[in-house]
Amino acid sequence: MRCHCGYDRSGLVVAQTLIEPGQDPATAIALIRQSRSPWALNNQTFEQYLSTGLDVAGLLAGLETRT
Template sequence: MAALHGDPTRIDMDLDPIAERISGVAAHGNTPFDMPYISEIVPGLWQGGCRNGMRLPSDIKHLVSLYPWERYTHEHDLDSAIAVRMYDSTSQAFDQVDVLAAWVNVCRASAPTLVHCQAGLNRSSLVVARALMLDGMGASDAIHLIREKRSPACLCNESFEAWLTGIEA
């Protein structure tokens, strides 16, 4: 593996997404954030970001990637993995959100599931919130829970939050 990176003395390191933190300023609203790479929102449903080479916890059995440009490494078998290209844009279409959210609910009924995007702020929040809503939670409660468990910066993309709250109206 070291030769692939050009450094024959390179050491492979295990990056733990629960212990490692991600911080920065979100493009939407210049919102600062600092949180673990992944956070458990409700039992068995994890949400977060990703960085190439980060180790997927072995208890995660379903992986939903909304940011296929970065990938988790894993040595254990996954029950399912799906990668969908989604953008953190105010013009992002929502036509695939219900299908993804319904899939997340199917997955988390059988085993721990991680929904990730780049930082775990908007795209993953959109899908996780909608999954919670399809499971009976109101939009405002789902949004509040995600912000409490993950970060107040979640759903700082106002079009994502507006879409979620508009469904309930």
Template sequence: MATDPTVDPTAIDIALDPMRQHLIGITAHKHLPFDVPVISEISRNLWQGGCREGLVLPDFVKHLVSLYPWEQYDIRHTVDSEMYVRMYDSAEQGFEQVDALAAWVNVCRETGPVLIHCQVGLNRSSLVAARAMVLSEEADPAGAIAVLRERRSPACLCNEAFEAWLLGEPVEPASDSRNPE
């Protein structure tokens, strides 16, 4: 009987639980240290976080908005909706789709918990979560940013272009040393 040498025949089935794990590192913008849960509750039916391949999507999540298609949750239950959008954590990232994404998040929040995720849950998902709170009139832009920094991490929206856009300030073209391609 032939066996696949790339598979451990003695491996046990492990469910990686994002409610118990943390993401730890240094941000690319401002070089801020962070130690955050994989996902955090931000507001009513609004969750935000990061993702690692193999993490099991918590059963309570009914809607998934992924801004980081390079890694995906293992979905083992029926969700009502999934949306996958490629966004970069770059000063050059456009904002054209943010209002539509935030409006969709708010529609989904009416029927159950929404998880918005990017790689770590600090910039891309913060941008959409904050805008959703603004569009739903839960907070003004500065208030939404404060909520994210209190409930998720002080490193949220360390991408200055994202924060400036939310605040309605001019977004300066930056010399972003990371090529998003």
């Protein structure tokens, strides 16, 4: 999978694929950057998704803001 530049969205998917069987998020991100580019996964929100877990991030993103 590749996004336009191949740095963020595709890196997010590959990192999540590494994390699911038990890889530490920081190690997965480092592997992506080492293999692809130092600029890969430079989106801080994506890094937070990986650290939090995409399932939890999805739940949090789905919450409505009440005013």
